[in-house]
Amino acid sequence: MSSRPSWLRFPRGLSNRLALGSLAVTAAAIVSVYVYVVPQLRTRLQDQKLQALALAAQRYSAPVASLVGTSAKEPVVDDAVRSAATAAGARVTLLGTTSGTQGLGVFFVSDSTREAQPEPMRDTLALRAARSGQVELATERAPTGPIAEAARPLYVGNRLTGVIVYSSPLSDVPGNVAAVRQQILVAGGIALLVALLGGFGAARALSRRVKGLETAAREVAAGDFSHPIPVDSDDEIGQLAVAFNDMQRQLAQLDSARKQFIATASHELRTPLFSLGGFVELLSDEDLDDATRERFLSQVRAQIARLTKLATELLDLSRLDAGSLELRPEAVDIGRLARAVTAEFVPALAQHESELELRLRREPIEVICDPDRVAQIMRILIDNAITHTPAGTPIRVTAARENGALQLAVQDQGTGIRGGALDTIFEPFFTSDDAQGSGLGLAIARELADRMRGSLSVRSEAGQTTFTLELPVR
Ligand SMILES: Nc1ncnc2c1ncn2[C@@H]1O[C@H](COP(=O)(O)OP(=O)(O)O)[C@@H](O)[C@H]1O
Numbered sequence: 001m002s003s004r005p006s007w008l009r010f011p012r013g014l015s016n017r018l019a020l021g022s023l024a025v026t027a028a029a030i031v032s033v034y035v036y037v038v039p040q041l042r043t044r045l046q047d048q049k050l051q052a053l054a055l056a057a058q059r060y061s062a063p064v065a066s067l068v069g070t071s072a073k074e075p076v077v078d079d080a081v082r083s084a085a086t087a088a089g090a091r092v093t094l095l096g097t098t099s100g101t102q103g104l105g106v107f108f109v110s111d112s113t114r115e116a117q118p119e120p121m122r123d124t125l126a127l128r129a130a131r132s133g134q135v136e137l138a139t140e141r142a143p144t145g146p147i148a149e150a151a152r153p154l155y156v157g158n159r160l161t162g163v164i165v166y167s168s169p170l171s172d173v174p175g176n177v178a179a180v181r182q183q184i185l186v187a188g189g190i191a192l193l194v195a196l197l198g199g200f201g202a203a204r205a206l207s208r209r210v211k212g213l214e215t216a217a218r219e220v221a222a223g224d225f226s227h228p229i230p231v232d233s234d235d236e237i238g239q240l241a242v243a244f245n246d247m248q249r250q251l252a253q254l255d256s257a258r259k260q261f262i263a264t265a266s267h268e269l270r271t272p273l274f275s276l277g278g279f280v281e282l283l284s285d286e287d288l289d290d291a292t293r294e295r296f297l298s299q300v301r302a303q304i305a306r307l308t309k310l311a312t313e314l315l316d317l318s319r320l321d322a323g324s325l326e327l328r329p330e331a332v333d334i335g336r337l338a339r340a341v342t343a344e345f346v347p348a349l350a351q352h353e354s355e356l357e358l359r360l361r362r363e364p365i366e367v368i369c370d371p372d373r374v375a376q377i378m379r380i381l382i383d384n385a386i387t388h389t390p391a392g393t394p395i396r397v398t399a400a401r402e403n404g405a406l407q408l409a410v411q412d413q414g415t416g417i418r419g420g421a422l423d424t425i426f427e428p429f430f431t432s433d434d435a436q437g438s439g440l441g442l443a444i445a446r447e448l449a450d451r452m453r454g455s456l457s458v459r460s461e462a463g464q465t466t467f468t469l470e471l472p473v474r
């Protein structure tokens with residue numbers, strides 16, 4: 001358990017986190033706008049004002065310049081100064097220049113506001129312009145508030161005649177900045193609210209859909225495959241729903257296959273057990289003659305053999321299914337292996353009155369494989385060739401290397417397999433009506449071949465059925 005108070009803990013739940021996430025992103029955007037835009041706004045507005053004054057000094061100073069240093073009367077000069085001020089929308093001051101032994105100096109000539117007070121900062125700027133010979137800009141703190149100034153030196157020919165100074169108050173700048181700042185804050189507040197509500201709404205919708213998936217997953221976990229999730233869009237969650245429904249369908253198929261398997265397996269086990277029970281009952285009758293007793297006992301032996309085979313096969317199949325069957329590959333001489341396996345069938349062949357022909361190339365075929373498993377497949381195939389063919393049917397076993405693979409074939413000349421059954425014979429428990437087997441042999445053989453990265457295929461027509469095991473050589 002966390003010792004933090006509940007309000008300090010990060011909220012659980014997708015919608016809360018997403019809503020908080022969108023809130024945080026929006027807040028970060030607003031803060032960065034505020035931190036970046038507001039401080040720059042002030043200098044921008046000031047710069048704009050200075051540039052406007054510089055432009056005005058270039059544009060409207062010509063009439064004044066033409067009068068300075070001439071014998072023009074004072075009112076005429078005043079008029080020209082005032083016209084320049086009106087045109088520029090700024091205050092205009094005209095200063096004369098002196099050049100004595102103490103260097104350059106300036107003196108007041110005329111002002112558009114007719115206030116002839118000395119302003120040391122303005123004069124300093126004017127002197128700077130007179131020295132540099134170009135328009136100089138500055139902001140300063142006048143008694144009436146901050147102002148922007150542009151000073152332009154005036155010339156007649158090459159001779160400096162005076163300096164004209166344009167100034168205008170900067171008092172509106174802080175007000176404008178404050179207004180923008182306030183607008184950013186208000187808009188930011190609204191954006192935050194929208195982000196919170198929108199984020200929460202979107203996240204709620206999302207989490208409702210995820211919740212639907214969760215409920216469906218729990219149903220499947222509980223073994224209920226009957227409710228597919230409605231697919232309402234083709235976005236990621238929609239695709240997840242499609243994938244989930246696919247999975248559910250496959251699980252349902254697997255589940256029914258498993259139930260079917262168990263049902264069939266129990267049935268297969270029960271039949272010989274019932275039969276055994278019946279024979280035991282019959283054998284307990286003391287009046288039985290020896291011949292009948294012997295007949296019953298041989299039936300009991302046959303049923304026990306059938307049960308044993310079935311149990312072994314079921315175990316093999318379940319090991320294969322669980323993937324716990326371990327292969328032990330080694331270098332195997334396939335000719336030797338085939339001779340050994342076919343030799344095991346001598347008694348069965350004799351009983352069936354069949355000939356088995358083993359056809360091998362002269363040169364030995366060496367393959368890296370698990371000899372026990374290859375032998376198991378061969379036994380299943382030869383057993384079928386004997387069991388599912390009429391007595392006296394010849395059987396042929398061939399082994400060859402073709403295209404870098406081992407081809408091991410068991411061929412018989414029986415009645416063949418109907419075309420429709422060619423696929424189903426490999427399914428567990430499929431068995432032809434008249435046969436006595438469990439129907440697991442070919443299922444096991446094919447599963448084993450797959451596990452060995454090989455394949456087991458069949459070709460059949462009346463009078464010839466061939467099962468071919470193909471294995472990689474190494
Ligand atoms: N050589 C064959 N000739 C004809 N039918 C065959 C042959 N091999 C297999 N089959 C058919 O395939 C079915 C499945 O074979 P298998 O899986 O070995 O089970 P089982 O032999 O126990 O019936 C058999 O019941 C039979 O109908």
Ligand SMILES: [Mg+2]
Pocket residue numbers: 380383384387437439441442
């Ligand atoms: Mg069989």
